[in-house]
Amino acid sequence: SAVISQKPSRDICQRGTSLTIQCQVDSQVTMMFWYRQQPGQSLTLIATANQGSEATYESGFVIDKFPISRPNLTFSTLTVSNMSPEDSSIYLCSVKGGGETQYFGPGTRLLVL
Amino acid sequence: KQEVTQIPAALSVPEGENLVLNCSFTDSAIYNLQWFRQDPGKGLTSLLLIQSSQREQTSGRLNASLDKSSGRSTLYIAASQPGDSATYLCAVSTGNQFYFGTGTSLTVIP
Numbered sequence: 001s002a003v004i005s006q007k008p009s010r011d012i013c014q015r016g017t018s019l020t021i022q023c024q025v026d027s028q029v030t031m032m033f034w035y036r037q038q039p040g041q042s043l044t045l046i047a048t049a050n051q052g053s054e055a056t057y058e059s060g061f062v063i064d065k066f067p068i069s070r071p072n073l074t075f076s077t078l079t080v081s082n083m084s085p086e087d088s089s090i091y092l093c094s095v096k097g098g099g100e101t102q103y104f105g106p107g108t109r110l111l112v113l
Numbered sequence: 114k115q116e117v118t119q120i121p122a123a124l125s126v127p128e129g130e131n132l133v134l135n136c137s138f139t140d141s142a143i144y145n146l147q148w149f150r151q152d153p154g155k156g157l158t159s160l161l162l163i164q165s166s167q168r169e170q171t172s173g174r175l176n177a178s179l180d181k182s183s184g185r186s187t188l189y190i191a192a193s194q195p196g197d198s199a200t201y202l203c204a205v206s207t208g209n210q211f212y213f214g215t216g217t218s219l220t221v222i223p
Contacts, residue, residue, distance in 0.1 A: 033211075042202065043157075043213040092156055100145050100164070102204070102211060104157040 002027055002097045004105035012111045013083055020079045021108045023093035028073035034066070037090040037107075046091075049076045083112045115140045117205055119214035126193055127222050134188040134217045136203035141181050144206040148177050148188050151200045151216070160201075161188070193221045 003026040013019050023032065031050055035043040046066055047055040055068040069077045080087050090107045097103050116139045126132050136146070145164045149157040161170045161177040163186070169178040176189040186203055200216040 042215045043204075043211075045210065090154075094157075099162065100206065101159050101162045102147060102206075103159060104149075106156040107154075109154060 001101075002029065002095050002103040004093060004095065004103060006091075006093060006105040006108050008108060009106065010109040010111075012113065014113055015084055017083055018079055018081045019083065019110060020077050021091050021093075023076045023078070023105055025074045025095055029095040029097075030073070031096060032070065032076045033094045033102075034068065034076075034078045035092045035094065035104075037092065039088070043092065046078070080110065083110075085112045088112045115143075115205060115207060115210075115212040117203060117212050117214040119201075119203060119217050121217060122215065123218040123220075125220040125222060128193060128195060130193050130221075131189070131191050132193055132219070134190070134201050134203075134219070136186040136188070136214055138184045138186075138205045138212070140207070141184050142207065143181060144208050146177075146179055146186050146203060146205050147211075148175075148186075149202045149204065151202060153200075157202065190219075193219075195221045195223050197221050 005024045007022045034046040037043050045058050046061045047057045049055045049068045049070040051070045067079045088111050092107045094104045118137045120135045147162045148160040163170050163179040174191040179186045198221050200218045202216045204211045204213045
């Protein structure tokens with residue numbers, strides 16, 4: 001299994017500011033995934049982050065709004081830029097472990113005022 | 114595009130009852146299916162993973178089945194307990210992409 005930590009666990013931010021969320025895994029993984037879970041909804045994949053290459057973004061998500069870094073095989077960051085209240089969500093990072101099981105971090109709860 | 118549906122959206126049962134949660138998906142070309150549990154305001158905990166070649170998986174009081182040809186999976190919870198109260202999500206994988214259902218919110222009443 002993989003143990004994933006995220007920082008911060010929660011934050012309250014002002015409109016127009018940016019927040020960087022960190023994701024740390026206890027083992028080396030090739031692919032890391034960033035998801036968003038808006039209130040009352042299921043998870044939506046934002047992007048897939050591979051070490052040493054540009055992140056791959058899903059339809060509706062762009063790099064200018066959600067820049068991602070992946071400096072090594074155990075760490076990634078997601079920045080939510082120029083935030084608006086519509087960005088209020090839980091942001092989760094995940095990895096695929098052995099046997100294709102997907103593991104999730106505890107999530108970052110973001111509230112934008 | 115793969116669409117995943119979970120029925121019912123919410124379920125309330127008395128403690129001790131056996132129950133079944135349903136998950137359906139539109140494209141049978143899946144790699145695997147995974148059931149998760151999510152507690153309020155928290156991340157997801159993996160419960161069971163079923164590979165596309167498998168029919169079911171069991172862990173303790175949980176049993177998940179998969180009928181890939183009909184695009185269905187069920188999660189059976191035996192002898193439910195108040196601690197089972199949570200939202201249960203199913204997700205299907207087409208390789209590198211996971212598609213999530215909207216979840217079933219389960220409440221087990223003591």
